[in-house]
Amino acid sequence: VAVFTPAGELTAYITLPSIDFVSSLEFGGASGTDLHMVGKCKDDDTKGCVDVYSGSAVGRAFSTLKKSDGGSPPAGCGKTGRARK
Numbered sequence: 190v191a192v193f194t195p196a197g198e199l200t201a202y203i204t205l206p207s208i209d210f211v212s213s214l215e216f217g218g219a220s221g222t223d224l225h226m227v228g229k230c231k232d233d234d235t236k237g238c239v240d241v242y243s244g245s246a247v248g249r250a251f252s253t254l255k256k257s258d259g260g261s262p263p264a265g266c267g268k269t270g271r272a273r274k
Contacts, residue, residue, distance in 0.1 A: 190214070190226060190242075207231055207238040216248020221255065224248070 190203040190211060205211070208228040215225050223243050230238040 190224075203242050205240045208240050209234070212237075216251045218243070221247040221251030 190205065191199060192201040192203060194200055203224075203226075205226060205228075207230055208226060209231045211226050211228040213227040217223050217225055218241075222245060223241050226240045226242070227237060230236045
């Protein structure tokens with residue numbers, strides 16, 4: 190996964206331990222700085238895997254949702270291991 194500045198400059202690459210091909214990305218976690226990446230597993234291409242990278246930048250969608258809710262993240266954000274109904 191390539192990391193770019195808002196100006197479009199390449200700054201880094203994120204190496205993924207369990208994913209060969211990323212199919213989806215989303216920021217989450219309590220502060221919105223955890224990048225969740227979903228894709229095909231390296232060890233079994235019939236399964237999907239998730240890798241999480243903790244960074245310092247808050248995702249735009251997470252930030253927008255937080256602002257629209259008066260400063261609180263939506264219910265379920267930042268929690269792990271819980272299914273939403």
